[in-house]
Amino acid sequence: ACGTESDAPGVDDGEGGEDTAAECEGPDGDYLIGMSQANVGEPYRQQMDDDIRAAAEDIPQFEVAFADAAQDNSTQVSDVENFLAQGIDLLIISPNEAAPLTAVVERAYNEGVPVIVLDRKIEGDSYTQFIGADNAEIGRAAGEYVAEELLPDGGNVVELKGLPGSTPAQERSQGFAEGISGNDGVEIIAEGVGNWLRAEGQSQADAIYQANPDIDVVYAHNDPMAEGAYLAAESAGRTDEIDFIGIDALPIPSGGIKAVEEGRLSATFVYPTGGREAVETAEQILIECADVEKEQILETQLVTQENASELYTELGGQ
Amino acid sequence: MTQTATPATEGTTRRRFVIPAKVFAVQSYLALILVVLAAVIFSPRRGGDVVFLAPENLLNIIRATSEIGIIAIGMTFVILVGGIDLSVGAVLGLAATGSASLLMVNGLGVLPAVAIVLAIGLAFGAVQGFITATFGIQAFIVTLAGLQIARGLARIWSGGQGVPIAYGDGPGTAPEAFALLNSRTFNGTVPIPALIFLAVGVIAVLVVRHTVFARHVYALGGNERAARLSGINTRRVKIAVFAIAGLLSALAGIIHAGQLNQGSPNDGIGYELDAIAAVVIGGTSLMGGIGSIPGTIAGAVLLGVLNNILALNNIDSNVQLLIKGVIIVVAAGVQAFRPGQR
Amino acid sequence: MTQTATPATEGTTRRRFVIPAKVFAVQSYLALILVVLAAVIFSPRRGGDVVFLAPENLLNIIRATSEIGIIAIGMTFVILVGGIDLSVGAVLGLAATGSASLLMVNGLGVLPAVAIVLAIGLAFGAVQGFITATFGIQAFIVTLAGLQIARGLARIWSGGQGVPIAYGDGPGTAPEAFALLNSRTFNGTVPIPALIFLAVGVIAVLVVRHTVFARHVYALGGNERAARLSGINTRRVKIAVFAIAGLLSALAGIIHAGQLNQGSPNDGIGYELDAIAAVVIGGTSLMGGIGSIPGTIAGAVLLGVLNNILALNNIDSNVQLLIKGVIIVVAAGVQAFRPGQR
Amino acid sequence: MSEAAPPRLRMEGIAKSFGGVRALRGVDLTVHDGEVLALLGENGAGKSTLMNVLSGVVVPDAGRIVVDGTEHRFSSPADAQRAGVAMIHQELDLVPQGTVAGNIFLGDEPRRAIGLADRSAMRERAGALLSDLGIDIDPDTQVQSLRVGEQQMVAIAKALRLEARILVMDEPTSALSDAEVRTLFALLPVLRRQGVAVIYISHRLDEITEIADRATVLRDGEHVGTVDIAGADPSEVIRLMIGRSVEEIFPRRPAPAGDVRLTVRGLAVPRDPLSPRREPAGIDLEVRRGEILGLAGLLGSGRTELLEALYGLAGEKLTGTVEIDGSPVRLTSPRRALRLGIGLVPEDRRAAGLVMQQSVGANIVLSALRELARLGLRRRSGERSAVRASIERLSIKTPTGEAIVGTLSGGNQQKVVFARNLLREPRILLLDEPTRGVDIGAKSEVYHLLADLTETGLSVLVASSEVGELVGLCDRIAVLRGGRVVDTFDRSEADEETILAAAALPTERETEAV
C-alpha cells in the first residue's frame, strides 16, 4: 500500500526451486552453498554444521559457507540476505524460529535459489525440501519408553526442560506427557528449567533431589541436562535409584550415545541433524538435476546400552 | 580508569590556541570511515561490482542496524547522565511480544496497539529511573533486574511462545498497515525501519542541540553536584532519560515484530551489549557528561558494516568473533585517541 | 548517578557519637540475612525438617555458588579501580575447554594442565588491563571484545564441541586427581569447589586487609590523579587487577570442567552479569573506590540462595524471573541504604 | 531607616549535626540590605555549613531563616534561589565539560517555546556579563580548559546573574590573584547600591578590613561575636576566631647558609599546541638547603606547571637539567620524584590531592605505604602511629583518623595533603598555593612548621598568589611570567609592590599569542 512494496509472505506462488532445476548446470558447475545456522552454541547444531562439512567434502563441486545467527532471528535474516548478496547457488537453513525467517526464505526461493530447510520448519511452502525429525514424536517415544520399559508399575518422574519458549522444549514436553499418559502410575512430580545447559541441569537437579525423596526417572530435554542431573545424583549418592534419559544422542565424545554406553544414561533418543541428508539433497538438485520430495522426515532411534556403540560408529562418530 | 572520550560535540572552542571542535567532529567518524574503507577493499566482487557497495547491500545494513541504532540512541541519554540500561533488549522483547499479542490475540488496531506498547516501554523505563534516582541504587543492578522482569512478563504474556503475525481482515489477523514495517518505500528501495531510525536520529540530534533538557542531561553527567546546586531537578532528569530509553526500546521492539512477522519473548537477547558498544564506540564516556548522538549513530552503523563485511566474506564464525573483537577495540581506540591528550 | 554504597568494611570509628562501622558491617550482610530468613520460611518441609536447611542442601548451594563467587571476587578488584570485566564468563569457558583438552587430547598431567590454563587466564586478563590502561580505552569495550575473542578461541580450540573428561590410566583419559574437583571431603560432605571458594575468599580478604597493593587499588578507584601524585604506578595496578580477574576466571573454569566432567566453549555464557550483580549487591560501587570482598561473597551467596529456594519450591520459571528481579533490586536497595544519608 | 526596616536576612538558632559531628549549635546571623557582612572563623568552624543551610544545600536540624520579614524553609538550592539567595560555593561547582555560557545559565537557561534553549541569547548575555566583570573569556570556552582563577570568575558571574537579594561568597578569592581580586572588589559598591546583602567568607583578613562593614565570628559551630569592622582591632578579631592570639604570623628565621640542594638549568616542557597551559620555557633556579624560594606570578604565569614538571608530571617531555645535591636526576614520574625526596602539595586538593571517600588516615599514609610495610604487607600499628603523629603535628581537626576526609572542612583537608608529604620526610617540598583556604591560625602553624623543617635542611619551593605570604615567608622570591623567570628578589629587597610590578609588566597575553 501507499507506494510501498511488501516483503510480507503470501505475495507469490512462483515455483522458484523448479526454475533453477531447469537451468541446472550439472556436474560441470562449481556451487556455492550457504548454510545459515541458528546457533552453533548448541552442540546439536554444531554437529549439524560438522555433518554438512564432512558430507560436502566428498563433493568437489561444492563449497559451503557457514553463518551463525547466534540465536537471533534478526541476525539470521541478515545472514540470508548476505548470502543472497553473494549470489549463492543453494541455501540450507536451520531456522531459529519459523515465522521470522519465512519472509527472507521466501525471497530466496522466489529469486530462484533452491532452499533446504533443516530441523525447524518455516511457514508456507516456499522451500524446496524440508528435512527434519519430529520433536513431539521423540518426546512421545521417550514417554512411552518410561511408561512401558522403565516404570511399568508406575513411579515418579522429574522433567528438566530446555529454554522456555523454544519450540523443541515445548514439543518434547508435550510429546512426553502424551507418551506417559497410558500409564496412570507415572507421575511428573517436579520440573526444572535447565536452559539446555549441563551446569543448570546440575544445579536444578540438586535442589529437586533435596525437595523430593522418591525419584525414579529424570527425563531431560537434552543429553547435557541429563548428564548434569546424573552428576548431581552422584554427589547425592542416588545414582542407583534413578534412571536418566535424554534426547539428541550426538555421535561425539561429549554426546549422549557415549553417556549411554558408559552407563550414565539409561537411554537417549537420536535426534538426527539431517546434515548429511541435506548435502545429498543438494547434490540431487545441483549436480543430478533431479526433482526432490518436498519433505524428508527422519526417524528417531532409541539408544540403549545394547546398541550404543554400534550406533556411534554408524552415525559417523570418531 | 582513564576514560578519554570525545568532548561534547556542541560548543566550538574559539580560543586561539585550541583546535576547533569541528576537527574532532570528523574524528568521531574516523573509525567508521576506516571500517567502511576496509569493507570496500575486502568486499567480494561479483561480475566486477563491489558487492559491499551494491545499494541493496547498503540498505540491508541500515535495515539490520536500525533496531540497535534506535536503542543505542536512547542508551546514549542514559549513559550521558552516568547511568546504564541493561533492560533494553528485554524491553524490546516485551514490546515485540506485546504488539504481536495485541494485534493478533486482542485484535487491536495498529495505532492503539502501538500506543499501548510505547506507553509500556516508557513506563517501564521511568520506573527504573525512579528507583535508581530515588533510592540511590546503582542503575546497573536496577536495570539488570528490569531485564529479568521484562523477560518474565513477556513470557507470561505470550505463554512462553512467539506470537506469529499474519495479515488479513478476519479475526486472528493483523491489519495490513502493520506490514508497512516490513516494507520498503521509494519504489521498494528504502526499508521503512531505516527511515524510522533516521527520523529518531534527527529528532535526537535536535533535542540534544536545542533543548534545555539536554543541557541538564550533560550537566548532570558532568558534575551532579553542580547540577543540583544550580537548581536542576536531577531526579526528574534521571527518570526522563530512562523513560526515553524505555520508549525507544519499545519502538525498536515494534519494528522488530514488524520486520520478523512475529513477537517472541526471546527477542532482543544480548542487544544491550551491542547498544552499549555502539554508544561507546561513538565516543560517549561511561562516566557520563561526554558524548554525542551522531557518534552513537556512527558507532551503530560501524558495527553493522563490520557484521556485514565479515559475513560477505564467509569468514568462519569463530574467526569472526576474534576479528570483531579486535576491530571493536581498535575502533574504540581510534575514537578515544586525541592528539595532545594523555 | 547517585551511587551510595558500603564504605570499605575495615576501620572502626572510635569516637562515641559516630556509629561504629561494625554496625554497617552487619548491614553488609543484612540483605543476605533477610533472604536466608525468607528461604527458611518459604522452604518446603519434609518430615518436619526444613529442606532448605538440610546440610546437604546448604552445601549444594555453596557448591553451585563457588564458580560465580570466585569470579566475583576477581571482579571486585576490577570494579574497585572503576573498571569492569565482561570477559570473565568467556574466559571461564576458554579455561574449561582448555583444561579438558590439555588433559584428554594432549594427555598432560593435572598440574601442568592447570598451570597452563591459569597462566592463560592471567595473561588474557593482563592484556586487557594493558590495553585499557595504556590506550585509555574504556574497560567495558575492551572486555566486551575480550569476551568475543575468548569465546572464539575456545571454539576453535575444541572444534566447537564440548570435550568430555573420562578418568583412567590409558591414553585419552585424564588422571584421577582431576576428579577431586568433583568430589567431597570430610566424609564426603563438603564439596571441594566450596573449599576452593572459601580459600580464595580468605586470601582475598587478607590481601585487601593487609597488602599495600589493595590500598593502591582503593586509592586508584577513589581518585586516580591523587593516586598517581602519591607515587602509585597506576598502570601497573590496573593491569594487575585485570590479571587477577582473568586468573580467577580461569580457576573457576577449571573447577567448572571438573564439576561437569566436561569443558565446553559455551560454558559460562552470561556469568559476567551474575558476577557483577554479586559484586554490586555486595555494596561495591561501580564508580570505584568503595567496596569489600565479604560483601561480594555475601552477594554471591545471596544469589545462590535465591536460585535454590525458587527451585526448591518448583516455581514457574517465568514467575521466577519476576521474583528474582524484584529481590535483586530490594537487596541492592537494602545494601545501599545508610541511615542518615539521603 | 535600616534600624526600622526588617533586616534583609535573619538566621536564628541554626543547628546542624552530621552523624555525631555538631557543625552548628544554634547560630544567629543578621545582614541588612546594602551591607557586606564578613563571616569569619577558623577551619571547620561551620561557616560553609551555615551558608549551605542558607542556600538550601543543607537542611538544618533546627532554626529559622527569615528573608525580608518572611520565614522560609529551603529544601533545595532551587528554593533558595527563588527566595533571592545566590551562593558562590567554596569548592568550584561547575560542569567541567560544559561551556562558560552553559555553566553560567545552568538550571535557568533562556528558553524559547517548548523547552528549547536559546543558545544565542545565552551566549550574548553571558558575554555581556563577563565583559561587565572585566573578564576576557570567550563564553564558548569549555570550562575545563580554564585556569582555576578563571573558573572562579565564571562561578562569580553565575551567581551575579541571578540578581539575588542575598549573595553569599564562600572564599571567592582563594584562587584569584590580585588583579582579579580588584575586579571583584570593584563590584561590591555596585551591589551595595542595588541593596544586595553580601555575606563574605574569607581567611584573608586584609580583605575583610577593606570591604566589610561588620564581621560575624563563629567558633566550633557557635556564634562568638559580631563586631563592627571600623575601629575593630585585627588581633582582637583573630582572638575571637581561634580563641587565642597569634603573636607572630611569620616565623623569624636565620638566613640559610647550606649548600645548593636543587639546581635547575634551562628547564623546559614543549608547549602542547592544544593546551592553553603555560609550560616552563627555559627556567634556571637554585635552591639551597634550608631555603624557602617563593614563586610569584600572575594567573597562568607557569608556576603550577613548573612545580608539576619538577614533580615528574611532564614525563619524558621535560628537557633541561635538574641536579639534586650535585647529582643530575631524571624526573620522569611522580614516583621517581618521590624516591628522590621531592614532595608536592598540589594546587587543587579535591582533584589532585585527596581520595575523598577514604579516611583521613588512609590519605595521610598513601604515599608512604611501601615504606611503612614489610614485603608488601602493611603494618597497621606503624600506620596508626604515623597517622596519630601527623594529626597532632598539624593539629588536623578531625574526630579520628578513621573519619572520611571528604567530611573535613577545607582547611583541614589541606592539612591532610600536607601531612602526607611530610610523612615521606622530603628533601625538597614543592608547595602550590599551600595555604589556600587555610585559616590564619593554621597558616601561622604551617609557616612555623616549615621554618622548623628548613632548620633540618628541607628546601622549599612555594608558589602563591598571596604576595604578602611570599614576602613574609621566603628567603628569595622568583617572579615568573610566560613560563620564564623574569626576576629574582632577596628577602631584604622584596616588597609587594615591586613583585607585583615585575609580574605584571608587558602584558603577557600579547607576547604569548603566537
Ligand SMILES: Nc1ncnc2c1ncn2[C@@H]1O[C@H](COP(=O)(O)OP(=O)(O)OP(=O)(O)O)[C@@H](O)[C@H]1O
Ligand atoms: N557532610 C558532612 N559530613 C560530616 N561532617 C561534615 C560535613 N560537612 C561538614 N562537616 C563538618 O562540619 C564542620 C564544619 O565544616 P564547614 O565546612 O562548615 O567549616 P568551614 O567553617 O567552612 O571551614 P573552612 O574555613 O575550612 O572552609 C567540620 O567539622 C566538618 O568536618
Ligand SMILES: Nc1ncnc2c1ncn2[C@@H]1O[C@H](COP(=O)(O)OP(=O)(O)OP(=O)(O)O)[C@@H](O)[C@H]1O
Ligand atoms: N587547559 C588546561 N588543561 C589542563 N590543565 C590546565 C589547563 N589550564 C590550566 N590548567 C591547570 O589548572 C591549574 C590551575 O591553574 P591556575 O590557572 O589557577 O593558574 P596559576 O596556578 O595561577 O598559574 P600558574 O601556576 O600557571 O602560574 C594548574 O594546574 C594548571 O596547570
Ligand SMILES: [Mg+2]
Ligand atoms: Mg568552608
Ligand SMILES: [Mg+2]
Ligand atoms: Mg598555580
